Amino acid sequence: MTHFDPLNLVVVDDDEDVRKALRRLLRSMGHEVQVFASAEAYEDRPAAADCLIVDLRLPGLNGFELRDRLRSRGSLIPIVFITGDGGPSPGDAIAHADVPSLAKPFSDSDLLEAITRAVTDSAAIR
Amino acid sequence: MKTNRRTPTATNRQLAVRLAVGRALGRARDLDDVYSAALDTLAECLDVARASVLLFDPDGVMRFKAYRGLSSEYREAVEGHSPWTPASVDAEPLLVPDVTREPSLERYQPIFAQERIAALAFIPLLSLGRVIGKFMVYYDAPHAFDDEEIKLAVVIATAVAFAVERGRAEVEVRRSEALTATETSVPSVDRWEWALPAGADGGERPDGLPSGTLRQVRHRTLESSLDCLKILDLDGRLVYVNRAALEALGVESTEQLLHRRWVDLWSDKDRTVVEEAVARAKAGGMGAFQRPFRTTAGVLKWWDVVVTPIVDAGGDVVQILAVSRDVSAPWKADAFQAGQHQVLEMIATGAPLPEVLTLLAHVIEDQCEDQVCSVLLLDADGVHVRLGAAPSLPDDFARSLDCQPAGPLVGSCGSVMQLGRPVIAADIASDPQWEVLRDVALANGLCACWSMPVLSSQKKVLGSFAMYCDTPRGPSREELRLLETAADLAGAAIDHHRSQEALRQSEQRNRAILRAIPDWMFVLSSDGMYLDCHINNPDGLLVPPEVFLGKTIRDILPASLAEAFTRSFERALASNEPERLEYSLEVGNEEHFYEACIVRCDNDKLLSIVRDITDRKRAELDAAAQRHELAHMNRVMILAEQSGALAHELSQPLVAILANAQAARRLVDRSPLDVGEVRETLDDVIKSGKRAAAVIHRLRDLLKKSTTALQPLDLNEVAREVLDLTRSDLLLRRVAITTELSPRMHPVLGDRVQLQQVILNLVINACDAMSTVEPAERELTLTTVADDDCVQIAVADRGVGIPEGELASVFDPFVTNREQGLGLGLAISRSIVLAHRGRIEAENNADRGATFRCFLPLANGHVEMVAGRAD
Numbered sequence: 003m004t005h006f007d008p009l010n011l012v013v014v015d016d017d018e019d020v021r022k023a024l025r026r027l028l029r030s031m032g033h034e035v036q037v038f039a040s041a042e043a044y045e046d047r048p049a050a051a052d053c054l055i056v057d058l059r060l061p062g063l064n065g066f067e068l069r070d071r072l073r074s075r076g077s078l079i080p081i082v083f084i085t086g087d088g089g090p091s092p093g094d095a096i097a098h099a100d101v102p103s104l105a106k107p108f109s110d111s112d113l114l115e116a117i118t119r120a121v122t123d124s125a126a127i128r
Numbered sequence: 129m130k131t132n133r134r135t136p137t138a139t140n141r142q143l144a145v146r147l148a149v150g151r152a153l154g155r156a157r158d159l160d161d162v163y164s165a166a167l168d169t170l171a172e173c174l175d176v177a178r179a180s181v182l183l184f185d186p187d188g189v190m191r192f193k194a195y196r197g198l199s200s201e202y203r204e205a206v207e208g209h210s211p212w213t214p215a216s217v218d219a220e221p222l223l224v225p226d227v228t229r230e231p232s233l234e235r236y237q238p239i240f241a242q243e244r245i246a247a248l249a250f251i252p253l254l255s256l257g258r259v260i261g262k263f264m265v266y267y268d269a270p271h272a273f274d275d276e277e278i279k280l281a282v283v284i285a286t287a288v289a290f291a292v293e294r295g296r297a298e299v300e301v302r303r304s305e306a307l308t309a310t311e312t313s314v315p316s317v318d319r320w321e322w323a324l325p326a327g328a329d330g331g332e333r334p335d336g337l338p339s340g341t342l343r344q345v346r347h348r349t350l351e352s353s354l355d356c357l358k359i360l361d362l363d364g365r366l367v368y369v370n371r372a373a374l375e376a377l378g379v380e381s382t383e384q385l386l387h388r389r390w391v392d393l394w395s396d397k398d399r400t401v402v403e404e405a406v407a408r409a410k411a412g413g414m415g416a417f418q419r420p421f422r423t424t425a426g427v428l429k430w431w432d433v434v435v436t437p438i439v440d441a442g443g444d445v446v447q448i449l450a451v452s453r454d455v456s457a458p459w460k461a462d463a464f465q466a467g468q469h470q471v472l473e474m475i476a477t478g479a480p481l482p483e484v485l486t487l488l489a490h491v492i493e494d495q496c497e498d499q500v501c502s503v504l505l506l507d508a509d510g511v512h513v514r515l516g517a518a519p520s521l522p523d524d525f526a527r528s529l530d531c532q533p534a535g536p537l538v539g540s541c542g543s544v545m546q547l548g549r550p551v552i553a554a555d556i557a558s559d560p561q562w563e564v565l566r567d568v569a570l571a572n573g574l575c576a577c578w579s580m581p582v583l584s585s586q587k588k589v590l591g592s593f594a595m596y597c598d599t600p601r602g603p604s605r606e607e608l609r610l611l612e613t614a615a616d617l618a619g620a621a622i623d624h625h626r627s628q629e630a631l632r633q634s635e636q637r638n639r640a641i642l643r644a645i646p647d648w649m650f651v652l653s654s655d656g657m658y659l660d661c662h663i664n665n666p667d668g669l670l671v672p673p674e675v676f677l678g679k680t681i682r683d684i685l686p687a688s689l690a691e692a693f694t695r696s697f698e699r700a701l702a703s704n705e706p707e708r709l710e711y712s713l714e715v716g717n718e719e720h721f722y723e724a725c726i727v728r729c730d731n732d733k734l735l736s737i738v739r740d741i742t743d744r745k746r747a748e749l750d751a752a753a754q755r756h757e758l759a760h761m762n763r764v765m766i767l768a769e770q771s772g773a774l775a776h777e778l779s780q781p782l783v784a785i786l787a788n789a790q791a792a793r794r795l796v797d798r799s800p801l802d803v804g805e806v807r808e809t810l811d812d813v814i815k816s817g818k819r820a821a822a823v824i825h826r827l828r829d830l831l832k833k834s835t836t837a838l839q840p841l842d843l844n845e846v847a848r849e850v851l852d853l854t855r856s857d858l859l860l861r862r863v864a865i866t867t868e869l870s871p872r873m874h875p876v877l878g879d880r881v882q883l884q885q886v887i888l889n890l891v892i893n894a895c896d897a898m899s900t901v902e903p904a905e906r907e908l909t910l911t912t913v914a915d916d917d918c919v920q921i922a923v924a925d926r927g928v929g930i931p932e933g934e935l936a937s938v939f940d941p942f943v944t945n946r947e948q949g950l951g952l953g954l955a956i957s958r959s960i961v962l963a964h965r966g967r968i969e970a971e972n973n974a975d976r977g978a979t980f981r982c983f984l985p986l987a988n989g990h991v992e993m994v995a996g997r998a999d
Contacts, residue, residue: 024787
């Protein structure tokens with residue numbers, strides 16, 4: 003287990019069970035977690051966060067669209083995509099093969115590693 | 129006796145026998161004549177040299193009455209033997225083709241050997257079903273009896289038994305009459321008042337009569353008597369003959385007869401009887417007998433003769449008086465009655481029409497002096513005339529009548545048939561109706577023709593009965609009555625024959641129909657007993673007819689099936705409507721399928737028509753299996769279609785489970801332990817576990833892999849394969865299908881099974897859409913069209929159509945208007961068509977129903993297709 007300062011994390015997932023479980027897991031690791039059921043709900047009240055954990059397939063705006071909107075507003079917030087089947091809609095897997103994403107289901111170490119890499123990469127870019 | 133199925137020769141032979149027996153017996157005047165006639169006929173018809181007639185005597189012992197070619201030793205040895213007793217009822221002929229192989233006759237073997245009898249037959253003589261005697265035929269060598277011989281023997285036996293009974297009855301009647309006559313008249317005969325004066329010159333005078341007034345009176349009395357009177361001297365010579373006797377004998381004057389012996393006038397076989405009667409009178413008693421005697425005119429008459437003595441005053445017999453009375457008329461009446469009976473019997477037993485009519489002509493002719501008869505038949509066309517019977521008409525004349533149109537070509541009879549009433553040609557020589565046939569008639573000695581119409585019971589003209597006379601005259605009242613009777617009998621015979629013929633034809637037709645029907649037919653009683661059956665092909669029968677006939681369905685069929693039949697029988701009996709029952713039976717280790725249609729017949733019986741539908745059923749089952757395969761395919765497809773969604777569905781709860789479990793692990797390590805938090809976490813794990821389990825349940829129908837094989841396909845052929853597969857289903861759903869397949873279809877590249885599935889889905893969808901429509905209006909049209917760059921297949925129905933607003937979503941999964949089914953068919957179809965780079969469309973027809981069109985690109989166009997869809 004890598005020791006981190008507690009991070010402010012945001013989870014965007016339309017599945018309540020998944021949302022709740024991820025919040026519980028990340029909190030048990032010592033992080034602060036806010037959860038949103040959709041990209042629109044997050045955009046309504048964008049909380050300051052060290053990293054976003056976003057399901058690719060969402061009702062309304064999907065994960066990629068949310069990323070594009072954030073980047074277009076100049077936000078460089080690190081994002082970890084999680085996905086059930088490889089893409090925001092069936093058949094998109096190949097088209098977005100270059101985007102790092104975490105395939106469901108995943109373990110706590112996988113998630114932590116993905117978050118760490120995202121935060122590190124983002125810091126490197128900056 | 130059954131008379132059907134005669135061969136033509138058999139008919140002629142039986143006709144000959146019937147006529148021979150009938151005429152021989154008809155002419156028999158006593159029982160001896162009857163036996164003799166029977167033996168003659170037997171010898172002639174069965175071609176046997178040896179035969180005998182035996183009757184039970186009053187003590188019930190079988191005794192020889194007449195025989196041919198049997199030794200007295202043989203007769204003594206076997207007399208009394210009989211297979212039957214007088215109590216035997218409805219005995220059948222017993223045939224012994226080889227006496228050495230007949231155990232019951234063992235004790236007669238030595239006498240058979242001695243008499244050289246190798247085969248014999250016992251033919252019972254039956255009267256009212258009771259055995260009164262038998263006749264026997266004997267053969268030198270073992271003899272195989274054929275049916276025809278037996279039939280002939282039975283014909284003869286029937287006639288002989290009838291004649292014997294009749295003869296016996298007559299003997300009885302005559303005996304009682306004779307007794308009465310003796311009691312009342314004998315005293316006066318004994319004291320015959322013809323007292324010849326003693327010593328008077330009796331016998332001196334040529335007429336042997338006394339002189340004087342008394343003589344004259346008596347002479348006139350004698351002369352005017354209608355009876356034939358003869359006076360004989362004691363030597364039996366004629367001394368007086370009255371006028372009636374002269375006429376009967378056809379003699380001009382007494383001179384030709386006087387002093388001839390009376391007995392010499394009789395035929396040889398009658399002389400004994402005559403001599404006996406004369407001897408009795410000579411001895412002072414009375415002699416009486418009845419004998420036929422032919423008059424000089426050639427007419428056979430029957431005479432009742434009484435011979436009495438003439439005594440002188442001293443009581444001595446001096447002369448003998450013979451009084452003969454013509455009793456032909458009553459005899460004729462009897463013969464006529466017997467003849468009519470025989471004709472009626474022949475009609476009733478179904479004897480061939482020409483035979484019956486020939487006998488009828490003979491019977492009528494026997495009643496006439498010299499007339500001959502003809503029966504002509506009018507064809508069903510009402511125009512042509514056929515010769516029915518004319519046994520005594522000259523052949524060339526009879527032939528000239530046959531096959532002519534009714535009218536002058538057939539003389540009076542032609543007019544009779546046209547007019548429907550009697551026509552009397554009293555003188556053919558001058559009758560205008562005889563202009564055509566006059567010469568040939570006259571040349572044959574036919575001078576008059578009296579013709580009666582023969583009418584059916586519905587008064588329709590069937591033909592004519594005519595009597596030809598050799599003198600030009602009209603008929604007497606008696607002759608007219610005879611003609612009427614004859615016409616009535618002929619009508620009955622023809623009517624009966626025609627109805628029998630119609631019946632036979634309809635039976636033949638029915639038999640022909642039955643022969644053509646492959647179904648089995650069973651007639652059963654209301655309690656399920658097999659009474660009759662018609663089986664053209666016994667293959668597939670559980671047991672052969674000889675086993676099930678007479679048994680009940682419960683004896684033959686498995687209990688549950690018998691029960692099902694019993695219920696169907698009850699419903700069929702109650703409702704009068706056909707009941708259908710489909711069932712299967714294991715026959716010869718193979719399962720056979722049957723369809724029974726049960727209807728009530730004959731009021732309380734059941735007709736079960738059973739068809740072996742094994743082949744059809746197997747085809748249906750095969751088709752069902754193939755449809756099942758395709759349905760299976762549908763599920764494979766839907767799974768492939770939804771694999772992404774399913775993976776997503778399954779990964780969500782797993783994510784939650786894993787995250788919660790790992791969180792819980794950390795919570796447990798914390799101090800102080802927040803038990804509430806841990807419990808809550810574990811509850812969430814359980815909840816998500818259940819959710820994952822539900823997804824797994826949905827995947828339970830995971831399907832086997834199928835491979836996609838792309839090849840150039842003729843869409844017409846694919847369509848035909850689907851129609852072959854669904855034909856029985858369409859029939860069942862009562863959907864009429866019309867195909868309009870383009871003759872110039874270019875090949876498409878595709879997977880045969882998947883494209884079949886598309887068409888099948890469209891066909892099934894169309895059928896479902898019409899399930900609530902009247903069966904008569906359920907029409908499905910399958911069309912293929914060849915375009916430049918694609919081919920099109922369209923399925924149009926006349927169903928309820930697609931509701932407004934649903935045209936766009938009709939291909940979405942789970943969109944269905946049907947109660948059964950998943951609504952996947954169209955969705956699957958679309959995904960298959962899309963995979964083939966084609967498209968599918970739905971539209972409502974202008975009048976009613978909807979049309980689904982599927983467009984597929986040609987094989988030489990874009991051929992890169994999505995492969996392995998169903999992997």
